[in-house]
Amino acid sequence: xxxxxxxIALAVFGAGGALAQAPxxxxxxxxxxxxxxxxxxxLLCRFAGEKASAILxxxxxxxxxxxxxxxxxxxxxxxxxxxxxxxxxxxxQLNYSITHLAFTKAAFDPRTLEPxxxxxxxxxxxxxxxxxxxxxxxxFIKYAQDNPGKVNYGNQGIANTGHLLGELLMMKGNFKMATxxxxxxxxxxxxxxxxxxxxxxxxxxANKGNIDAGKIKFLAVASDxxxxxxxxxxxxxxxxxxxxxxxxxxVSAPPxxxxxxxxxxxxxxxxxxxxxxxxxxxxxxxxxxLGSSPDEMRTMIKQSEDIWAPVLxxxxxxxx
Numbered sequence: 001x002x003x004x005x006x007x008i009a010l011a012v013f014g015a016g017g018a019l020a021q022a023p024x025x026x027x028x029x030x031x032x033x034x035x036x037x038x039x040x041x042x043l044l045c046r047f048a049g050e051k052a053s054a055i056l057x058x059x060x061x062x063x064x065x066x067x068x069x070x071x072x073x074x075x076x077x078x079x080x081x082x083x084x085x086x087x088x089x090x091x092x093q094l095n096y097s098i099t100h101l102a103f104t105k106a107a108f109d110p111r112t113l114e115p116x117x118x119x120x121x122x123x124x125x126x127x128x129x130x131x132x133x134x135x136x137x138x139x140f141i142k143y144a145q146d147n148p149g150k151v152n153y154g155n156q157g158i159a160n161t162g163h164l165l166g167e168l169l170m171m172k173g174n175f176k177m178a179t180x181x182x183x184x185x186x187x188x189x190x191x192x193x194x195x196x197x198x199x200x201x202x203x204x205x206a207n208k209g210n211i212d213a214g215k216i217k218f219l220a221v222a223s224d225x226x227x228x229x230x231x232x233x234x235x236x237x238x239x240x241x242x243x244x245x246x247x248x249x250x251v252s253a254p255p256x257x258x259x260x261x262x263x264x265x266x267x268x269x270x271x272x273x274x275x276x277x278x279x280x281x282x283x284x285x286x287x288x289x290l291g292s293s294p295d296e297m298r299t300m301i302k303q304s305e306d307i308w309a310p311v312l313x314x315x316x317x318x319x320x
Contacts, residue, residue, distance in 0.1 A: 024085055024261050025058040031251070033090050034074025036066045040205055040285050044119045044249040045090035047281065051272020052265060069319065070099055070159060079108045083256035085265065089113065093247045094161060097304035102159040104318050112255040115297035117266045119273065122287035123223035124165050124245040126236065127207060127216050128199045129192050137220040137239045140199070144175040151177045152197040154188035159317055162188075162201040164308055165222060165245040167315040169201075172240040192216055201245070204286040222246065227286075248290070250297055262294050 029052070033045045042064065049060035065074035075095060081087035089095075091110075094102075099110045126137060134140040144151045155162030158181055170177060180197055182188040188200045189207065193215055201222070204211075211218045221227055222236045222245035236243045251269065253262050272278055273291030282289040292300070312318070 024264060025056050027058060027086065029053075029056075029058055029060045029086050029088065031060055031062050031088050031090050032074045032078050033062060033064050034066060034068075034071025034095070035064065035092075037064050040122060040203060040287060041092060041249050043285060044282070044287065045251075047273075047278060048090060048117070048119050048251055048269050051275070051278060052268045055268040055271055056265070069157070070103065071095060072099075072103070075099070075110060076108055078252075078254055079110075079113070081254045083114075083254045083258070085253055085257055085261035087254065088116070088265070089252045090119075090249060091252070092161075092249055093300075093304050094159065094164075094308070096250065096252065096301045098159065098308050098312060101305075101309055101312050102318055111301075113252040114255065114257045114259075114262050115294045115301065116251040116253055116262045117269045117294070118248050118250040118290050118292040118297045118300055119269065120282050120285075120287040120289050121246050121248040122203060122205075122285070123221050123227075124161055124201045124247065125204050125207070125218060125222065125233075126169075126199065126220040127189075127192060127202055127211070128219055129195050129197070130214060130216055131195060132198055132217065134219070135217065137234065137236065140219055141169075141173045141175055141239070144173075144177055148176045149178055151175075151199065152180050153177045153199040153201070154180045154182055154191060154197045155201065156185050156188065157181055157183060158319055159312070161245060161247050163317070164311050165201040166199075167317070168243060168245070168311050169236070169240065171311070171314060172243050189216075208286075229286075248300065250292075250300075252297075259294075266292075266294050 031049045033042055035041055046062055049062050053060040067073035078089040096110050134143045153166045185202050191197045192200050210216045218233055220234055220236045270291040273289050279289050
């Protein structure tokens, strides 16, 4: 009887040990997106979840948690989560690189998040109302210089990509505009279409229909080179050397998540994003597929901070 009890105890202990050492992942993974559903950013996160789920063999559930300036509600949720790889963040470039500079009273520092993978990159574009007396970026800059403070530019919110690019354009082009903040791109573009503002730095995908219909002007793209679909539209850097604004979406894990876990997730995303069908789907979003390593993401965060931190300081951009 004693031998039987001992055998059962050893069997239970062995099973418990096996369960404790079960390889990652052995249950559902939650990918928190600190923005509303829909749009390029959300779709890229869903693509990452889809491919990671298929390759890792566990369901990846997308949880949209919009709210708080700069997506702080979703970010804080991930920062507080257990560092076990089962709760991840899918955020924008600026979430990772300037949140600690823009939010003076932030309860967390995103630089402690563990990088996993940059999913894809996509540039901002310079859009103006159709009736504006400027057809090129140099003409727009001249118009703004001749009408200081009378040109209104809209953006997606304070310390957002459009806001920062607008400030950078003014610094490098030596002109002034009045800044109009909106809650997202859609209301800013609506006012651009209505003619109440003159310019919006935004993304191409949501605006192609209006551009192609001639309802708004597409003056320049803030990428390193011209876009294949719009070869006649110059880059911003052709007018203002060195000025680019290419944003990206990326996945990260809570501080302290083991490297073997972050690397395993990164490998899954990388493999999935190299598949031809996924590459085609991302290119349709006017984005460039990437699927980086954790170290590559770490480098891109540093590059982003190097570009935008001086803009924040020069323009004195900060809020609680």
